[in-house]
Amino acid sequence: MADTILMAHGSGGKLAHRLVEDLIMPAISGTDPARLDDSAIIELRGRMAFTTDSYVIDPIFFPGGDIGKLAVCGTTNDLSMSGARPLYMSLSFIIEEGLPVSDLKRILESIHSAADEAGVRIVTGDTKVVDHGNADKLYVNTAGIGTIPTGVDISGANIRPGDKVILSGTIGDHGIAIMSKREGLQFGTNLLSDCAPLNKLVEDMIGASDNIHALRDPTRGGLATTLNELCLQSGTKVVVEEKKIPIRDEVAAACEMLGLDPMYVANEGKLVAFVTPSDAGKVLSAMRLNKYGTDSAIIGEVEEPDEAPSVVMKTLLGTSRLIDILVGDLLPRIC
Amino acid sequence: MKYASEFRQGKLAGGVVASISRASRRPVTFMEFCGSHTVAIFRYGIRQVLPKTVTTVSGPGCPICVTANSDLDKAIALALIPGVILASFGDVLRVPGSKTSLQSVRAEGADIRVVYSAMDAVRIAQQNPDQRVVLLGIGFETTAPTIAAAILQAEEMGLRNFTVLSWHKLCPPAIKALLDAGDVALDGLICPGHVSAITGAAAWEFIAQDYGIPCVVSGFEPLDILHCIDMLVAQAENGQAKVEIAYRRGVQQNGNVTAQHLMETVFESCDADWRGMGTIPHSGLRLREDYARFDADREFTIVPGPTREPQGCICGDVLRAVKTPVDCPLFGKSCTPETPVGACMVSSEGSCFTYYLYGGKNG
């Protein structure tokens, strides 16, 4: 195997085959090499959840993970948020010529680990290589399929006034872990991205209650953006309490330094759930027993809307203010 | 977080609010000059806990909001020069100039890098000796000394490819111009805490003495701001007009003399254009002759093209507290955070952005 990825690795010829057989196939589980046809054949029963995503994160390696782990977890979580059991994934790479093979190896190992943990099988994929400068090291695209158990109906549209809002843990970990490695923003921290597959957590939650109305993972745009999307989808008012929202000291400190509001910082291993009030306690207990939900907390509740759906924060001072959706990029401010 | 979290304790806020409510009889209007104070006031819903007799209005202390279109156009023109790396603090990128923004120009290939510190820009210059680094020097007296320090550092390192485009402005002349214009009647000034850390509380003496307006220097945590308002109310009720420091842990009477000296070594005052307020004499900073080789204005021939002001935008009136964001016909309609028309809506400290984010379309 060469040291770096070359254009020929994507051309479909000998080098490309070597790449797939020697490097990619051993790393991903779930496919019998003898059955390497153009499409994977799977049989499913019942309602199917289907999702797709592309991953273009920079840097591709970050504290707590890499683009590979992110791709598996992101896809798994998208499926889980509909209450689906994630089953199969596709995995496509667009590689910039010159990427060290050792980097690709590391990422493939990461993918293997994450898929194992999630119990998801990668059954089909594709590899393309583009000229140096036409991609930023590596882009990953995925599609995921899962099945939704009978009787499970989880959607933002189901949110009702009275629902309790439960958050599975601390906010802002991923975004700040990424920023800590960016040029010019380097600060020393042991903070890791919270990138994680949440499907087992969701299974535990559904096992505890039939009355989970909605689930969502607050990724780009942070918790604030996700809550806004949900309140619009359901036409309700969501009220959260600042003092109840779990946040690590380091994340809070980094946000202070950079002039960022943690409500808008990305997460990759958290979810927010909307549950009927009578079941909130049961769901919370089940979440806290799962390793990805130990810091779970009830952070607020749903009310009838005012003139328009809105998200309101009860501040540390006991006053109320609106929380809007993130606009543009989250740029550190100095003033 | 030590010396931050303690000043956010909700349970202590009640005590300060009670003190304000007990003392406040006459209706008073206080201005918070500084954009960071505006953000804090809205973020913690401070207006909701104040008695009806106390009103706060936001002033023009947002360095981004008051940067004139012509200055932005200059920066954009610089970024387009081949071989130039433009270094900027993040929030400047989205501000619209006459035709486009730094963010758009970056998307088209200009080398524009977000820096968190002036030191980063010096490092970029050191690491890229074949390119010319231009740092956008934006900010008031809090930031100007850091830019001055960076210029001196570049001088010590013998760098020949580092320049600063100075947009720095000074607060006291702007406040003076505001008061002289007589558009808004103020009963007190919430003075900027970190500008004061540099200049000293003494910088505001002229406001108390010449204009008879109470001044209290405030920190940025919710308890700090309430404390400041409590002291302003006390002065107003007692018919006093003096300069006091509420933010005693961060500010002294004479300020940071080292920082002042750094500023004076590198910069001299000049007239400056403030968006919405026109030219204010001696309100800007430019590099002294001795540092000409670090001055982007002198080192480059900049051809920005004609300046165009956005139609219908009343940012100027909002900055001078003559109007509030909700008075603007564009607010919440054609001018929103997603589609900003004026600087007050782009800057994360702008009045319009803050009103929109924390108060919604209805302010």
Place this chain on the structure above:
Amino acid sequence: MCVAVPALVRSIEGELATVELGGINQQVSLRLTPEVKVGDYVIVHTGYAINVLDQEEAEETLRLFEQMANAAEEGR
């Protein structure tokens, strides 16, 4: 216009200091505050310490807030 945070000076290396805030470490310039000592708290703005924080005044201010809170309680 002044996003600045208080941080503890852990060590000094020439004109730079390693400061800590909430578990995060950062290198800041002491060019504006050369008199800083290890153990001081400084106010950090864009990677520079702009002033030394007066810890006694901080405690004094907090005590004042406690007094006001007690007065409000009693006044009820």
